[in-house]
Amino acid sequence: MEKITEWETVIGLEIHVQLSTASKIFSGSSTAVGAEPNSQASLVDLAMPGTLPVLNRGAVEKAILFGLAVNAEICQRSVFERKNYFYPDLPKGYQTTQLEAPIVGPGKVDIQLENGEKKVVRIHHAHLEEDAGKSLHEEFSDAQGRGMSGIDLNRAGTPLIEVVTEPDMRSPEEAVAFARKLHGIVTSLGICDGEMSQGSMRFDVNVSVRRKGDETLGTRTETKNLNSFRFMDAAIRQEVQRQIELIEDGGTVIQETRLYNGDTQASRSMRSKEDANDYRYFPCPDLLPVVVTDADIAALRATLPELPDAREARFIDSYQLSAYDAGLLAGNRFAAAYFETAAQHSGDAKLAANWVIGDISARLNAEDIAIEQCPVSAENLGQLIQRIKDGTVSSKIARQVFDACWQGEGSPDEVIAAKGLKQMSDTGELEKIVDQIIADNAEQVAAYQAAEGGKQKKMFGFFVGQAMKLTQGKANPQQINALLQQKLAP
Amino acid sequence: MHRKTLTELQAGLAAGDFSARELTEHFLKRIQSLDGELNSFITLTPEQALAQADAADQARAAGQAGPLNGLPLAHKDIFCTRGVRTSCGSRMLDNFISPYDATVVERLQAAGAVMLGKTNMDEFAMGSSNETSWYGPVRNPWDTGRVPGGSSGGSAAAVAARLVPAATGTDTGGSIRQPAALTGITGLKPTYGRVSRWGMIAFASSLDQAGPMATSAADCALLLQAMSGHDPRDSTSVNQPVDNYSATLDKPLTGLRIGVPEEFFPATLDDRIASTTRAALAELEKQGATLVSVRLPSVDLSVPAYYVIAPAEASSNLSRFDGVRYGYRCDDPADLEDMYKRSRSEGFGAEVKRRILVGTYALSHGYYDAYYLRAQKVRRLISNDFAAAFDNVDVIMGPTSPEQAFELGAKKDDPVTMYMADVFTIAVNLAGLPALSMPAGMIDGLPVGIQVIGNYFREAQILNVAHRFQQATNWHQKAPSFGETATAKGDA
Numbered sequence: 001m002e003k004i005t006e007w008e009t010v011i012g013l014e015i016h017v018q019l020s021t022a023s024k025i026f027s028g029s030s031t032a033v034g035a036e037p038n039s040q041a042s043l044v045d046l047a048m049p050g051t052l053p054v055l056n057r058g059a060v061e062k063a064i065l066f067g068l069a070v071n072a073e074i075c076q077r078s079v080f081e082r083k084n085y086f087y088p089d090l091p092k093g094y095q096t097t098q099l100e101a102p103i104v105g106p107g108k109v110d111i112q113l114e115n116g117e118k119k120v121v122r123i124h125h126a127h128l129e130e131d132a133g134k135s136l137h138e139e140f141s142d143a144q145g146r147g148m149s150g151i152d153l154n155r156a157g158t159p160l161i162e163v164v165t166e167p168d169m170r171s172p173e174e175a176v177a178f179a180r181k182l183h184g185i186v187t188s189l190g191i192c193d194g195e196m197s198q199g200s201m202r203f204d205v206n207v208s209v210r211r212k213g214d215e216t217l218g219t220r221t222e223t224k225n226l227n228s229f230r231f232m233d234a235a236i237r238q239e240v241q242r243q244i245e246l247i248e249d250g251g252t253v254i255q256e257t258r259l260y261n262g263d264t265q266a267s268r269s270m271r272s273k274e275d276a277n278d279y280r281y282f283p284c285p286d287l288l289p290v291v292v293t294d295a296d297i298a299a300l301r302a303t304l305p306e307l308p309d310a311r312e313a314r315f316i317d318s319y320q321l322s323a324y325d326a327g328l329l330a331g332n333r334f335a336a337a338y339f340e341t342a343a344q345h346s347g348d349a350k351l352a353a354n355w356v357i358g359d360i361s362a363r364l365n366a367e368d369i370a371i372e373q374c375p376v377s378a379e380n381l382g383q384l385i386q387r388i389k390d391g392t393v394s395s396k397i398a399r400q401v402f403d404a405c406w407q408g409e410g411s412p413d414e415v416i417a418a419k420g421l422k423q424m425s426d427t428g429e430l431e432k433i434v435d436q437i438i439a440d441n442a443e444q445v446a447a448y449q450a451a452e453g454g455k456q457k458k459m460f461g462f463f464v465g466q467a468m469k470l471t472q473g474k475a476n477p478q479q480i481n482a483l484l485q486q487k488l489a490p
Numbered sequence: 491m492h493r494k495t496l497t498e499l500q501a502g503l504a505a506g507d508f509s510a511r512e513l514t515e516h517f518l519k520r521i522q523s524l525d526g527e528l529n530s531f532i533t534l535t536p537e538q539a540l541a542q543a544d545a546a547d548q549a550r551a552a553g554q555a556g557p558l559n560g561l562p563l564a565h566k567d568i569f570c571t572r573g574v575r576t577s578c579g580s581r582m583l584d585n586f587i588s589p590y591d592a593t594v595v596e597r598l599q600a601a602g603a604v605m606l607g608k609t610n611m612d613e614f615a616m617g618s619s620n621e622t623s624w625y626g627p628v629r630n631p632w633d634t635g636r637v638p639g640g641s642s643g644g645s646a647a648a649v650a651a652r653l654v655p656a657a658t659g660t661d662t663g664g665s666i667r668q669p670a671a672l673t674g675i676t677g678l679k680p681t682y683g684r685v686s687r688w689g690m691i692a693f694a695s696s697l698d699q700a701g702p703m704a705t706s707a708a709d710c711a712l713l714l715q716a717m718s719g720h721d722p723r724d725s726t727s728v729n730q731p732v733d734n735y736s737a738t739l740d741k742p743l744t745g746l747r748i749g750v751p752e753e754f755f756p757a758t759l760d761d762r763i764a765s766t767t768r769a770a771l772a773e774l775e776k777q778g779a780t781l782v783s784v785r786l787p788s789v790d791l792s793v794p795a796y797y798v799i800a801p802a803e804a805s806s807n808l809s810r811f812d813g814v815r816y817g818y819r820c821d822d823p824a825d826l827e828d829m830y831k832r833s834r835s836e837g838f839g840a841e842v843k844r845r846i847l848v849g850t851y852a853l854s855h856g857y858y859d860a861y862y863l864r865a866q867k868v869r870r871l872i873s874n875d876f877a878a879a880f881d882n883v884d885v886i887m888g889p890t891s892p893e894q895a896f897e898l899g900a901k902k903d904d905p906v907t908m909y910m911a912d913v914f915t916i917a918v919n920l921a922g923l924p925a926l927s928m929p930a931g932m933i934d935g936l937p938v939g940i941q942v943i944g945n946y947f948r949e950a951q952i953l954n955v956a957h958r959f960q961q962a963t964n965w966h967q968k969a970p971s972f973g974e975t976a977t978a979k980g981d982a
Contacts, residue, residue, distance in 0.1 A: 043590055047810040049583065050570045050592060050689040052724050082806050084853070086830055093809020149826075151814065280853035282862060285695035285803055287725050 006212040009240050010220075011175045012167035014204040015182060016160050017192045018131065019062045024157035025130050026053030026096065031159075033198060037136070037152035045133075045157045047091035052286050055080075059159035060290055062191040063103045063128050064300050066161055069185050069307055070123050072107025074297055080128075080287045083279045088151050089133035097162075099281050102127035103290065104161070109185070110309060111177040112327045121178050122166040128290075131158040167206065167217065172236040176229050179203060184308040184331035196227050203232050207239045209247070218243070219253040223260050223267060235260040238267060311336055319349035328357055334371045338378045345382020348389060355381055359402065376405045384412040397421050397473055425476045427483075430467075433475070434483045437466045449490040463488065491516050492652040493969070496561055496709035499655055503550070503560045510550070510560025514543035514604050517562045521606065521653045524973040527634060530648040532567045532625050533575050534607035542604040549602065556602030558716055564657040566645050567608035568615055569595050569700070570689040578691045579611040579623040579641075582811045582818045582837035592689020593721045594658060594700050601716040606654055610644030613839045614808065615665055615693040617641050618911040619901065622841040627898055630673060631972035632936050636895040639669030639911075645703045646673040651972050656704035656713055660690060662697045663796050664891075664915025667927035670703055671890035671939020674929040676956065676966055677703040678710045681947050682922035683728035685714075686721030692807040694800035695726075697919040706966050707928060707956035711735035714949060733950040739957040744778035746955065747883040751786045754888025754914055766931035766938045767889045770959065774887075777958055784879040784886065788871040792917035793909055795872070798852045798865035799920070804842075805849030811837065844905065873921040880945045885955055889914055890927040890939035918943055926952045929965040937968070 024031055027044035044051045067074045079101040082094040104126035111119050136150035163182065169175045183201060187194040194200055208220035223239055226232040238260075243253050255273040260266075306314075312330035315321045321329070329339045339356045343349040360381070364371055376384075384401055387393050393401060393416060404415040416422055424430060438445055441463075448459045467480045491513065494502065502508055518536050525531050539562070546560035570576045570588035577583045591599070599605070612622040620628040620643025628643040630636040631651035638647040642659030646669035649657050659666040661679035670677030678701045685700045692698060702713035715736065720729040748771065755764055771781055813819035813833030820836055823829030838846070852861040879886060892913055901908040918925045923943055930940040944952040960966045 046815055048570075048589065048816070049576065049578070049586065049691040049810070050588075050687075052688055052726075054723060054725055084806050084809060086809065086812060088812075088814050088826065091810060091815060093812060094806050278855045280806070280850065280855075280858075282802060282806070282853055282858070285726075286692075 007209050007240075007244050008212045008214075009170055009172075009236075010167045010208045010210065010217055011169035011172075011236060012206040012220075013163075013165045013169070013175060013178065014206070014222075015163045015179070016131075016202040016204075017066075017163060017182075017186050018200045019059050019159040019161060019191055020193050021056055021058045021062065021159055023056055023058075025056050025059045025128070025159035027157055029157065033154075035154055037150065038154060041133075041153035041156065045091065045153050047093075053096060053284075055287060055290065056159065059128060060103065060292070061300060062159070062189075063126065063161050064292065064297065065189050065191055065304065066126060066163075066186065067104035067107065068297070068301055068304055069189055070104075070107035070109050070126075072123060072126070073105035074292060075101055075103050075105055076292045077101065078103040078128075078290045078292075080284045080290070081281045082284050083281055085277045085279060087132070088149065089135045089153070089156065091133065091153060091156060095130060095132065096284055096287070097129035098127035101289075103292075109178065109181055111174065111181050112323070113173065113177060114324075116323060119168075119174065121168045121174075124164040124166050126161045126163040129160050129162060131155050131160050167208075167220075172233045172240075175205065175236055176233050179229055179232060180331055181308065184333070188305060188307050188311075188333040190305065196229075199227055202227050205232060205236055205239075207236055207243070208253070209240055209243045219255050221253065221256050221258050223258045224270070226260060226262075228262065231260060231262040234262075234265060235267060238265070242267075305333075319343060319353070321349065321353050325353050325357060329353060332371065338371050338374065341378035342381040342385065345379050346385030346389070348385055351385045351388070352381065355385065359399065363406065375408060376402065380405055380411050387412055387416065391423060391425060391476065392416060393421055393423055394473070394477055396477075397423065400473070421474060423476050424471050424474045425479060427479060430475060430479055430483055433467060433470055434480070434487050437463060437470070438487055441466070445488065448488060460484065460488075492520055492655070494655070495706050496655045496704055496712055497706070499561055500558070500712070504555075510543040510546040510604060511540060513560060514539050514562050514606070517606055517654055520973075521648075524651065525648070525653060528629050528631060528647050528651060528653070528972075529626050530610055530628050530638075530644040530651070530653060531564065531607045532577055532579070532610050532623075532644070535574055535605060538574070539604050539606050542599070546602050546604060556600065558598065558712065559602030560604060561602070561656070562604045562606050562654055563598065563713075564606050564609045564645060564648055564654045565595060566611050566642050566657065566659050568611060568660050568691045569608075569658060570691070571595055571605070571608065574608065576608070576691070577624070578615070579613040579625060580838065580842070581624040584624065584818065586817050588689075590689060593686035593723065594717050595689065597716050597719070598658070598713070603716070609642075609648055609657055612641035612643065612665075613842050614691070614804070615641040615660055615662055615698075616804070616841050616845055618664070618668055618908055619896070619898075620644065620647075620669070621898065621902055622839055624839060629898070630895045631970040632674065632895060634972070636897050636936070637672070639672035639891070639895065641665040641669075642677070642703060643669045646670055646675060646677070649673070649675045649703050649705060650970060652969055656702060656709055658700060658713075658717070659703045660693075660698055660700050661915075661919065662693050662699075662800060663919050664912035666701050666703060667915050667925060667939070667941060668891050668912055670927040671929070671937070671941075672895040674932075674937030674939075674965070674968060674970075675703060675705055676707050676710055676926065676928040676960075677701065678714060678926040678949065678952065679918065679924060680714065680718065680949055681728075681924045682919075683726050684924070684947065684949065685717050686719075686724040686727045688721055688723040692803075694803040695807060696803060697796075697800060699919075707926065707953050707960055708736065708739055710926070711739060711953045711957070714953075728947075730947060733947075735950050735953050738950045738954050740961075741954050741958075742778060743774060743955065743958050746774070746779040746885070747782050748774060748779050749782050749784035749879050749883030749886040751784050751789070751879070751886060751888060753786045753789050759889065759892055762933045763889050763892065763894070763938055766933065767887070767940050770930035770940050771887060773962055774955065774959060777962065782883050784883060786872075786875040786879060786917065788868065788875045789917040791868045792872055792920055793913055795865040795868035796912075796916045796920060797848065797909060798861045799869065801845040801849030802852045802862050803849070805846045805853065808838075808842070808846060813837070841905070869920045872917050876917075876921045876923060876943075884945075884951060885948075886943040888941055890941040891915070894933060894936045894938060914941060922946070924949045924952055926956050928956050928960065929968065930959075930963075931965060932968065937965070
């Protein structure tokens with residue numbers, strides 16, 4: 001029998017999205033990050049005896065906005081339940097979450113793949129819950145110098161929605177495309193700050209493999225707490241590889257929870273299904289069912305901002321961007337706003353898009369900053385593009401101007417003036433320079449004139465380089481090219 | 491002075507017959523000299539009490555006396571009291587000094603009441619005899635060889651012995667009413683949601699309710715007035731106006747329809763308790779009430795349903811006692827697992843562990859539907875039974891407890907028999923209804939209690955019925971002879 005080597009990957013995601021409410025889901029404590037440990041832990045967050053939760057309606061509204069954005073049914077009578085387990089950063093000994101009646105029912109999200117195809121990823125549900133605190137394992141020891149753990153409950157009670165997808169993704173690329181899309185949706189809605197490195201969005205990936213054509217799903221593993229798209233991609237690839245090798249070697253995949261370490265790029269088993277907790281869910285008797293009326297939903301729907309899909313369509317329509325570029329820009333509401341401002345100030349949407357997707361993204365990524373903190377304002381980018389278009393600077397010099405602007409040396413016009421970067425376009429002046437180059441390089445001129453085809457083309461670059469050197473790059477490249485062609489002709 | 495009711499003491503303070511300080515000193519002295527034998531208090535707070543009393547006297551002098559100004563009372567040690575140990579009767583919280591006040595504590599203090607201390611109770615309110623307390627059993631002042639009932643046994647015994655004119659209690663399955671019955675006092679469990687649970691250490695959140703314990707219905711009315719009302723810190727607290735409970739106490743009972751369920755008079759019931767109850771009903775009939783036979787067919791299932799739901803909730807509620815942030819932590823834990831296991835094994839007593847185990851089992855995967863969900867269905871049936879009965883009657887009455895105070899240790903090793911002590915009270919908690927217990931007779935020198943159950947938020951009606959009964963009888967005035975000689979010596 002022929003060995004089947006074709007495998008299919010099946011991926012489902014669970015995404016924890018921290019909701020950007022000012023206070024916690026069941027207490028009045030602040031949700032701000034970065035405070036002294038336990039300085040934002042109230043009696044309720046500390047699970048003091050006798051304390052009771054009071055639901056923050058703002059968290060419910062944000063969850064509903066999410067539901068509306070993914071075309072989901074909103075549960076009009078959702079119920080909080082207790083998920084019971086012991087862990088030091090879980091002060092009550094249970095997490096208040098939703099199980100049987102989550103606030104957001106089935107929905108769907110369209111994703112676009114790099115080959116331009118569209119795909120629907122179904123949302124199984126999204127539920128509201130509270131985040132746990134953090135265990136701190138370093139820097140603590142008792143009087144005898146024995147290691148101890150610290151507990152910081154500032155994060156305990158931060159509202160989350162956990163979004164659970166159907167197993168609809170078939171590759172790491174699809175999973176990442178979905179993750180980026182979801183990031184775009186929640187940040188566009190303003191319900192999450194999207195700061196993945198801070199843990200504002202955390203991904204659990206459920207991965208299984210099966211032979212192509214198989215109807216039944218393979219045994220899945222869950223890799224938890226991935227907090228970057230890159231780690232997610234790498235963790236999925238590695239897990240797919242591990243499972244395929246395991247099965248091809250005659251082994252079987254066991255259902256387990258795994259942890260991926262982004263630094264070592266290795267994953268390990270955390271616990272298998274056999275030693276999984278029995279969480280003993282039951283409805284939380286301290287909280288009433290969350291009742292949402294049609295009027296509540298209508299009022300929230302009226303506040304929905306423009307979402308990535310609508311924005312993408314508008315960018316294609318109004319700015320004539322390609323679907324791919326429009327998708328990239330529309331996904332992040334800050335990038336989208338930046339692009340639109342730059343496009344308006346420059347009068348050239350295509351160039352503005354190229355700059356945002358190209359140079360600016362690269363630079364932001366390299367320096368690990370968000371576009372909201374971009375040192376070059378969208379207005380200044382618009383001005384720079386105008387200077388390219390009106391011939392004041394070449395594209396090459398424009399990058400130099402951009403660098404200076406990034407370093408805080410002023411607006412493009414100020415930088416161009418201060419550094420004397422204005423393009424030399426005076427034909428008379430350029431002609432003198434070309435003449436001088438020909439005079440100073442008789443040998444090269446002779447060789448050039450003797451050469452043919454590709455070799456000659458290559459040698460032409462030498463003269464252009466000399467011209468740029470003499471003008472510190474300010475020579476108008478088109479004019480220099482024309483002059484050199486003309487004067488070097490034998 | 492300690493023979494007076496809260497209402498009489500209130501009048502005495504208002505008339506200037508004595509000061510709040512004198513009153514407080516009198517009761518503190520009584521507790522100090524007599525409670526050694528009863529063990530009804532876990533913690534006494536004399537300094538704080540005297541300071542509160544002085545503040546009450548000053549407020550009165552300034553014309554700013556609250557409704558309970560200067561009246562001494564005690565809190566069951568399940569209520570969090572700022573700066574004072576709040577043990578819940580458990581070794582687990584023996585070292586716990588609460589950083590905040592429960593709403594009930596806050597409200598009574600705002601009304602001017604003076605807290606003398608914290609009363610003994612079954613550990614985490616789990617028990618019907620007050621024998622599960624880490625601080626030892628409470629004794630019944632009618633016969634110190636007997637239990638006072640539980641779990642609010644400390645409050646009941648202290649009030650019955652006139653060590654304090656009134657106290658707070660909590661009632662999850664009968665924990666106010668059963669000890670009230672066994673010690674001959676009056677205790678009221680309000681409608682679920684009438685009194686805030688904020689700061690009341692949770693046993694079974696969907697059943698727990700705080701209420702007053704005193705020597706008369708009128709006194710309970712006075713206390714309940716201050717305790718009741720919506721509290722935004724408790725989501726299950728109901729936002730509904732509070733009736734004026736004292737205003738309707740004297741309303742004639744003409745036309746009152748009293749439901750008498752045959753399920754509350756089973757063949758196995760002690761004849762003398764049955765006849766005491768019927769005599770009380772006859773007294774109310776004499777005042778113009780009509781007795782109506784009603785059926786509550788599902789109440790037979792209330793004890794098994796309760797012993798699924800209450801332990802299930804408790805198993806989760808008590809998870810926070812893990813030795814991490816406060817409370818008992820074992821010595822030298824080897825690791826986290828060891829710390830959890832030993833802190834909880836050493837910190838909790840046997841009955842608490844039994845219920846955590848039962849509750850954990852009932853919620854476990856594969857058993858949830860068979861136990862927890864079925865119990866919830868039974869709960870709905872019981873509520874429906876009461877709702878149907880209340881279509882035809884105003885209140886429902888019967889005995890509070892199938893038996894009188896029993897001897898210490900008599901049921902210690904037989905939890906199921908102990909659980910049956912609450913057979914008549916539990917259904918009321920499952921339905922969330924208000925109910926009161928008051929003394930209605932004496933058998934063999936021990937009090938017998940009867941129960942008045944009302945419809946939701948009809949506390950005023952229950953208190954009215956109880957008050958009219960107490961106006962016509964003197965069972966509530968009977969006090970045990972406990973401590974009489976000692977008091978004669980010590981009384982000024």
